[in-house]
Amino acid sequence: MRLASIAVLGGGPGGLYAARLLKLGHPDAQVDVYEQGVPDKTFGFGVGLATRTQRNLHGADSASFQAIADAAYPYEMSMQVDGHVALLPHGNLVAIARTTLLAVLRASAEQAGIRLHFGARRDVRAIDADLIVAADGAGSGTRETFAASFCPVIKTGAGLYLWCGTDFALPTALFTSVTTEHGTFVAHAYPYAPERSTFLVETDEITWRNAGFDITTEQVQPADSDEASLRYLERAFARALDGHRLIGNRTRWLRFRTVKCGSWHRGNIVLLGDAAHTAHYSIGSGTKLAMEDVIALDIAVHEAADLEGALADCEARRRPAVAHLQEVAHRSEMWWESFPERLHMPVAQLMLAYLTRAGKIDIEQVARNAPALARRSLADFAGVEARVVPESDLTEWILGQPVTHEGVTHPRRTAHDELRDAATTETLDIDYESAWGPQADALVDAPPDANTLWLTGSPDRAALRRRRVARARH
Numbered sequence: 001m002r003l004a005s006i007a008v009l010g011g012g013p014g015g016l017y018a019a020r021l022l023k024l025g026h027p028d029a030q031v032d033v034y035e036q037g038v039p040d041k042t043f044g045f046g047v048g049l050a051t052r053t054q055r056n057l058h059g060a061d062s063a064s065f066q067a068i069a070d071a072a073y074p075y076e077m078s079m080q081v082d083g084h085v086a087l088l089p090h091g092n093l094v095a096i097a098r099t100t101l102l103a104v105l106r107a108s109a110e111q112a113g114i115r116l117h118f119g120a121r122r123d124v125r126a127i128d129a130d131l132i133v134a135a136d137g138a139g140s141g142t143r144e145t146f147a148a149s150f151c152p153v154i155k156t157g158a159g160l161y162l163w164c165g166t167d168f169a170l171p172t173a174l175f176t177s178v179t180t181e182h183g184t185f186v187a188h189a190y191p192y193a194p195e196r197s198t199f200l201v202e203t204d205e206i207t208w209r210n211a212g213f214d215i216t217t218e219q220v221q222p223a224d225s226d227e228a229s230l231r232y233l234e235r236a237f238a239r240a241l242d243g244h245r246l247i248g249n250r251t252r253w254l255r256f257r258t259v260k261c262g263s264w265h266r267g268n269i270v271l272l273g274d275a276a277h278t279a280h281y282s283i284g285s286g287t288k289l290a291m292e293d294v295i296a297l298d299i300a301v302h303e304a305a306d307l308e309g310a311l312a313d314c315e316a317r318r319r320p321a322v323a324h325l326q327e328v329a330h331r332s333e334m335w336w337e338s339f340p341e342r343l344h345m346p347v348a349q350l351m352l353a354y355l356t357r358a359g360k361i362d363i364e365q366v367a368r369n370a371p372a373l374a375r376r377s378l379a380d381f382a383g384v385e386a387r388v389v390p391e392s393d394l395t396e397w398i399l400g401q402p403v404t405h406e407g408v409t410h411p412r413r414t415a416h417d418e419l420r421d422a423a424t425t426e427t428l429d430i431d432y433e434s435a436w437g438p439q440a441d442a443l444v445d446a447p448p449d450a451n452t453l454w455l456t457g458s459p460d461r462a463a464l465r466r467r468r469v470a471r472a473r474h
Ligand SMILES: Cc1cc2nc3c(=O)[nH]c(=O)nc-3n(C[C@H](O)[C@H](O)[C@H](O)COP(=O)(O)OP(=O)(O)OC[C@H]3O[C@@H](n4cnc5c(N)ncnc54)[C@H](O)[C@@H]3O)c2cc1C
Pocket: 009, 010, 011, 012, 013, 014, 015, 034, 035, 036, 037, 044, 046, 047, 048, 049, 120, 121, 122, 123, 135, 136, 137, 138, 140, 141, 161, 162, 163, 200, 272, 273, 274, 275, 281, 284, 285, 286, 287, 288, 289, 290
């Protein structure tokens, strides 16, 4: 297929990378990127890139990947609870400042002969090109303009988060929490440069209001940061920050918006990256998704006979992967929103819960990569010495351990069919959106009057996880 002109709306990672790959595939095409901001004035701090993403970027365009890799910062992961620190198993993790990533992608785009236009907001309806790539971010104007075609569904998370940075490189990526007189705050932080770390703080609505942050959020101007919140969090996380400051960059409390769309293309316009879909930041995948969309678009445009076929093919290729990641991200979001409920757990146990939170990694995988951590955490779950934990078949073993709940000891953690069929058991068909949502809360707060509740529903993995109302009442 021949494309004479390609226009890209948005100069974020998705837009710049799309311009580069499409220009390499269509050297004769005129490629223009329209970005409302000006270079180096972008929001944000660091962006993490996991091993597989690095592989995908390398496979698609080794030159731009090498430039990214040269500017990236490798790091380890750890979790800290009450001064106890445990290292997490992981692949080859790197992070890069968002400003650096964009500078590298801008330079790669320019080298490929792309025209970059900064400083003016554009309306997609005023752009004329054979192919228009709308990479205009989570608040995409293109998506809203053609909402009837793209059919967006946007869900706002219950919790609040604040994205800021620090002026030193943490020794490892860190997950930690603090409880103040107002409630619990959780931080995810990771280094991305020799003197910089991303520091992301989450809390629940009640804590946020108790601390008066509903008021500071209202008062802060769009171009400013919520300094009152930053100073408060600096004090609260003084130990993790080792006396360093928190730095804002248009930093304010926000609620995460999960974007899904019924369609990602309309005529010659294709949505990609955050404009088409977002995934909760706790799995650190927004940039990866945007750049992997670009790789799929580039392949589809190369292979298909016409543009309509290419855009349909690109969407068909990407839908399953994006849906899977959004599901994983949703479970991770639920886990973090309910994090304060697990604060009583010892650090190793909490770490295992964290690693297996989204269902991507199971206990056996953790045991293969970090046997000591798996043994310690399973010993904590079972309330036994670590030396008692066997070498293999750990899932079976932990399910076979007794558990005491509200004064009643059960000989194992799985129930037998006879229990399901007992006269005192009530069966409930559950299809909740979340095991931590209002419907699940209502069930936990006022369960039906029966000795045993047997929760059933769809056997698929996602539904099974949403049914984990077994968190119940401790
Ligand atoms: C708190 C937080 C933490 C995150 N952490 C990570 C992480 O660790 N790893 C990760 O991979 N991702 C992370 N992300 C997500 C990541 O920032 C985004 O997913 C990623 O930037 C998406 O890239 P994009 O190109 O689709 O959109 P964006 O980066 O949002 O770029 C869109 C661009 O379009 C421009 N634009 C919009 N409208 C117009 C217009 N009408 N005219 C001209 N220009 C326009 C905007 O100015 C912007 O530059 C995080 C996000 C949040 C909120």
